Amino acid sequence: MSKVKVIPCSGIGKVFGLMARETALKITNELKTGETEILCLGHIVTGDADAKEKIEGHSCITIDGCPRLCSAKNVSLAGGIVKAKYRTVDEMRNHKGVDAGTATALTEDGWKIIDELSEKVCTKVDEILKEDE
């Protein structure tokens, strides 16, 4: 079984990018270690052969910070099959007025949003793995 690739964007300078990375890390390092694998967007964008081989034709989930969708677009360009794309800015819309933190540190509320988003993504991972069987 091929692991589902989870690729966060590399957003720096705002909380949204940090949220994308922390969500991807939580899923791949804690919640779905056997079924998912995190990949570095930078490697994909620069055309790294190993990264390309890992995503070309494989099921991917992208987690972006904002509507520019840097991860979703570049994964798709590199031949990855983007089965689901998430934007942390959308999660914040469901939590209006909540202080999730800064570009470098999340608040307790910020971590709660990460937990919720991670659960959603994990449900998606299960669906994708069923489809790919």
Ligand code: SF4
């Ligand atoms: S999706 Fe938005 S936050 Fe993420 S790297 Fe691109 S511009 Fe930055």
